[in-house]
Ligand SMILES: [Zn+2]
């Protein structure tokens with residue numbers, strides 16, 4: 259079977275995010291929130307030479323998504339694609355980058371033969387976005403840092419063959435946990451992060467028979483338990499999932515599974 263799209267979470271969580279996606283002849287880094295050296299070595303560990311990348315796409319201006327963007331762009335001569343809001347927030351951190359392409363939510367664009375469609379998310383960063391990507395007849399979606407699931411997010415993520423969504427915290431662990439009150443409010447607020455049960459509901463809403471891979475990402479190391487996040491989705495969806503659907507986790511300290519459709 260020919261592979262149209264593949265995805266691998268190199269790192270996911272509040273200490274750094276970077277996801278590798280490939281399709282239509284394009285190899286793209288989605289966010290670069292780790293040291294450039296670390297991103298490069300994680301890419302190499304899954305058999306992808308950093309020199310073979312075509313672009314860096316940045317979802318929003320929080321440092322856990324942006325800290326390595328400047329280094330990666332300069333070291334590998336990569337064009338950066340992101341919104342005006344993210345450029346304004348991040349340009350002093352990034353330093354000089356030769357090619358920065360401004361993109362807009364709601365307007366699709368292509369890198370080689372991969373088509374990308376960014377859409378806005380409810381999150382406390384200027385022009386924060388998630389996006390879907392297509393190559394061949396396959397569709398993938400990446401949506402983390404979600405705040406809450408808007409109707410638009412739900413609509414955009416329908417009919418994906420491959421889906422990475424945020425499962426940030428278990429609400430009771432967050433509430434009873436060590437975070438200061440204001441930070442707890444931020445995380446669980448409508449511009450913060452998605453809880454395990456919100457994530458499960460989103461998957462339930464967009465699930466269809468051709469969905470082949472679900473990756474749970476941006477798990478909190480403090481306010482979540484990977485087994486709990488995984489178990490909640492696996493248990494609730496047990497009756498609906500067809501037998502071939504693959505559920506996996508994205509990690510902070512190690513590379514996740516390379517998933518392909
Ligand atoms: Zn984040």
Ligand SMILES: [Zn+2]
Pocket residue numbers: 318320381383403
């Ligand atoms: Zn964020």
